[in-house]
Amino acid sequence: MTTDLTAPGAHRATGTGTAPTPGPGTRPGPASGRRRPHALAVIAVLIALFSLVPLGYVIAMTVATGWDTAVSLIFRARVGELLLNTILLMAVSVPLCLVLGVGGAWLVERTSLRGNRFWALALAAPLAIPAFVNSYGWVSAVPSLAGLWSGVLISVLSYFPLVYIPAAATLSRLDPSLEESAASLGLGPWQVFRRVVLPQLRLAMTGGALLVGLHLLAEYGAFAMIRFDTFTTAIMVQYQSTFNGAAGNMLASVLVVLCLLLLVAEVRSRGTARYARVGSGGQAAPGRMPLGRLHVPAQLALLLLVVLAVGVPMWFVVRWVVLGGSEIWAPDELVPALLQTLVYGVAGAVATTLVAFPMAFLAVRRPSWFTRSLELSNYITSSMPGIVVGLAFVTVSIRFLPAFYQTAVVLVAAYVLLFLPRALVSLRSGLAQAPRELEEAAQALGVRPLGAFVRVTLRLTAPAAAGGAALVFLAIVNELTATLLLAPNGTTTLATEFWAKSSEIDYAGAAPYALLMVVLSAPMTYLLFQQSKKAAGQ
Amino acid sequence: MTTTPPSTSSHPPVDYHDPSARGRLEVKGLTKSFGPQQVLRGVTLSVDPGSTTAIVGPSGSGKTTLLRLIAGFEGADAGSVTLSGRALAGIDAWVPAHHRDVGYVAQDGALFPHLTVGQNIAFGIDASDLAGGRKAVRARVAELLEMVSLDGALAARRPHEISGGQQQRVALARALAREPELMLLDESFSALDAGLRVATRRTVAKVLHDAGITTVLVTHDQAEALSFADQVAVMRDGLLAQVDSPLEVYTRPVDRATAEFLGDAVMLEAWVDGDTATCSLGSVPLAATTLRGRVQLMLRPEQIRVDDDGPIRGVVVDTDYFGPESTVRLELTSSREPGCETSALAREGEIISIRHSNAFIAARGTELRLRIEGEAIAFPATATGAPA
Numbered sequence: 001m002t003t004d005l006t007a008p009g010a011h012r013a014t015g016t017g018t019a020p021t022p023g024p025g026t027r028p029g030p031a032s033g034r035r036r037p038h039a040l041a042v043i044a045v046l047i048a049l050f051s052l053v054p055l056g057y058v059i060a061m062t063v064a065t066g067w068d069t070a071v072s073l074i075f076r077a078r079v080g081e082l083l084l085n086t087i088l089l090m091a092v093s094v095p096l097c098l099v100l101g102v103g104g105a106w107l108v109e110r111t112s113l114r115g116n117r118f119w120a121l122a123l124a125a126p127l128a129i130p131a132f133v134n135s136y137g138w139v140s141a142v143p144s145l146a147g148l149w150s151g152v153l154i155s156v157l158s159y160f161p162l163v164y165i166p167a168a169a170t171l172s173r174l175d176p177s178l179e180e181s182a183a184s185l186g187l188g189p190w191q192v193f194r195r196v197v198l199p200q201l202r203l204a205m206t207g208g209a210l211l212v213g214l215h216l217l218a219e220y221g222a223f224a225m226i227r228f229d230t231f232t233t234a235i236m237v238q239y240q241s242t243f244n245g246a247a248g249n250m251l252a253s254v255l256v257v258l259c260l261l262l263l264v265a266e267v268r269s270r271g272t273a274r275y276a277r278v279g280s281g282g283q284a285a286p287g288r289m290p291l292g293r294l295h296v297p298a299q300l301a302l303l304l305l306v307v308l309a310v311g312v313p314m315w316f317v318v319r320w321v322v323l324g325g326s327e328i329w330a331p332d333e334l335v336p337a338l339l340q341t342l343v344y345g346v347a348g349a350v351a352t353t354l355v356a357f358p359m360a361f362l363a364v365r366r367p368s369w370f371t372r373s374l375e376l377s378n379y380i381t382s383s384m385p386g387i388v389v390g391l392a393f394v395t396v397s398i399r400f401l402p403a404f405y406q407t408a409v410v411l412v413a414a415y416v417l418l419f420l421p422r423a424l425v426s427l428r429s430g431l432a433q434a435p436r437e438l439e440e441a442a443q444a445l446g447v448r449p450l451g452a453f454v455r456v457t458l459r460l461t462a463p464a465a466a467g468g469a470a471l472v473f474l475a476i477v478n479e480l481t482a483t484l485l486l487a488p489n490g491t492t493t494l495a496t497e498f499w500a501k502s503s504e505i506d507y508a509g510a511a512p513y514a515l516l517m518v519v520l521s522a523p524m525t526y527l528l529f530q531q532s533k534k535a536a537g538q
Numbered sequence: 539m540t541t542t543p544p545s546t547s548s549h550p551p552v553d554y555h556d557p558s559a560r561g562r563l564e565v566k567g568l569t570k571s572f573g574p575q576q577v578l579r580g581v582t583l584s585v586d587p588g589s590t591t592a593i594v595g596p597s598g599s600g601k602t603t604l605l606r607l608i609a610g611f612e613g614a615d616a617g618s619v620t621l622s623g624r625a626l627a628g629i630d631a632w633v634p635a636h637h638r639d640v641g642y643v644a645q646d647g648a649l650f651p652h653l654t655v656g657q658n659i660a661f662g663i664d665a666s667d668l669a670g671g672r673k674a675v676r677a678r679v680a681e682l683l684e685m686v687s688l689d690g691a692l693a694a695r696r697p698h699e700i701s702g703g704q705q706q707r708v709a710l711a712r713a714l715a716r717e718p719e720l721m722l723l724d725e726s727f728s729a730l731d732a733g734l735r736v737a738t739r740r741t742v743a744k745v746l747h748d749a750g751i752t753t754v755l756v757t758h759d760q761a762e763a764l765s766f767a768d769q770v771a772v773m774r775d776g777l778l779a780q781v782d783s784p785l786e787v788y789t790r791p792v793d794r795a796t797a798e799f800l801g802d803a804v805m806l807e808a809w810v811d812g813d814t815a816t817c818s819l820g821s822v823p824l825a826a827t828t829l830r831g832r833v834q835l836m837l838r839p840e841q842i843r844v845d846d847d848g849p850i851r852g853v854v855v856d857t858d859y860f861g862p863e864s865t866v867r868l869e870l871t872s873s874r875e876p877g878c879e880t881s882a883l884a885r886e887g888e889i890i891s892i893r894h895s896n897a898f899i900a901a902r903g904t905e906l907r908l909r910i911e912g913e914a915i916a917f918p919a920t921a922t923g924a925p926a
Contacts, residue, residue, distance in 0.1 A: 435648075441650075445662025445712065445716060447636055456650060
């Protein structure tokens, strides 16, 4: 997993309410559409089964290892150490991300903060810097960085926007009449925030916390660089030494259990209360609280945060670029890496969008227990770390499809699986804006069903599909873990080449790759930021 | 069934009883279930060429499903749909929506948001059918806009830039572009606010009438159904409870639920003997009925008039003022004219509602004298209609 804002949390936010009314209105005519949905359903089931490959792999490997071996491999000091590291990292980083994310969102959206439009973007900007580039920048600044607290520093600075973006989107759309009502019922500003605003942020906070947690479990590069051991880095070390050892597989199964526990915890804490606005009619813009004497400290705090999260890594990337001079821009290495990154990014984005379409279509047009179970499988898959997906695909392709081992096909398939949720979220909201009624109107005007589908539904979904594809592209550009495992021999991407150079402590040589990744990511991050604002109200 | 042939239509005379006349819609025994829920339970309806039928019923009665089956968006489980003598749906017959000569206007108009108004209207026009290509299409669009009383300049606008009433008229123009034999209006005016709704409805009715297009309107608004249509079909629980002229369904409803759905009704217990019924209002003339003995009597509130010489007395309990009219609730007092027979049914203190146009006299506590105009309708005493 890389920075995947639109994964599980946001996924559900758009999942409810946007779909056209289910039920009687959505049945096919006898001759017109019955075949298409069935074919779609078959495709969607195949995709769902495919998406369960990583989980299936982990289960199969655990079973194959045998009970006694598994127990001896899982219940040992090394696993306990990794578990402690992981739990401490999460216990410190997740609350810090929540405080920074919600606090920043509140300052930007609901106070008289000057320059709030600038800060709104600046607080989302760290997402354009891959965590392992952030880590590289900080190691350049403080070479002695290592261990838990360094891990916390890098994690919080890289991932607090995962809470900030949904929180800001929710706050900007919060109905001010709720707060006005609370005030008229005798609550002071702080009480209003605690008893009315904060509960409204619950979905954004639990979803954001889940994303941060999953990223912490999945991140490899950032922690490997500061020599902080987590399950993912340990699995990678095992893989590099023994390729497909039982020890590595058991670590992977513990990691998967942790991911699933996070999913359950998030579902539990999400609650069942209703957060949508009740009633209809226009909504006024939320009011802003005057900051008064706190204005200067607030500005300074935000400045410090952005300097630490964006300024430090970018300063050192640029510094290495300058120090490296012209020799680090070796075209024979840089150009192939850039081209292959672009090719994989585009291929992966297109493939992911195509694969997501049948699932999104079924979910919006024919909601049922069937489509919900498809979504559940997708939800579980979206929590699988890149290292597990990589391991699963390596093993499955060697075992069952040796012809495909170490080919571009397997790598693109892994990208599809890792980033399907991003494309799904976009496509779902796009399809919700192309209701079935419009397609029917076209049919009543004499256009055959396929033509109506293309001219109306596909046309109206195109912008959302493009947006989703762009987000997948962003994710692929910055993907390191699965790419390291699955890239064909001789294939380099910006991320893998950056990693190879910085692992050899050639920090200057790695700098151009880091710069290119950030430059490619920046517009996509902006898009993600914009999209989150639209999706929040649904 | 009554028929009102379009008097001002310029179309050649049609034989309204010819089952294959252009524009005649025949629906026979349609049934449709969604899972365990049976939405249509055998609907049969006949619509004369060029006439207007309103299908009216509470939400969930199946009226929209019926319209969707006629449009061809869905297939029925059983039954048939025939338009102009051509089987559209039935045993061994299925014509998909895009091959039916049926226009459809959805509740919100369903204009394509990515196209301009002009492109929306031209959507169903096949440019190769028109001599003159693009120019002819543009001319046709202008003609259609004019037909629905819209400014030609609107053609360049986007759907979200025009008002709701304009959107509905554009949707109509778009559907008219293909010169359909049948026009289906699915709650087409419901999303508009009150004043606009009436104006838009009038325009649409006139356009369709002038074009001689058979029209079926689905609505939950009984006033809209009564004012729009030549024929009103009252739908309830997947069946047509009554199909008749607006006057007939309003004044001679077949059962209590229909009566209460179509308007306010004063329901009274009564005893029928011959042509009159005896109730708390005294003797009331009765529409022809075979019922005898204990019945439920239905009067429209406007049938109970205030008259200084009226035989019935009541004290005003309260009033609802609507501007031109008030609904006045009265508590009946037993003291009738001397000589008027009292019956066991004349319960003192019964409260009835009437309509009255003079709000001033209806102050609380005022005693009013009333008389009944027209005939009451008798329903079996065990009638199980839900209160309106």
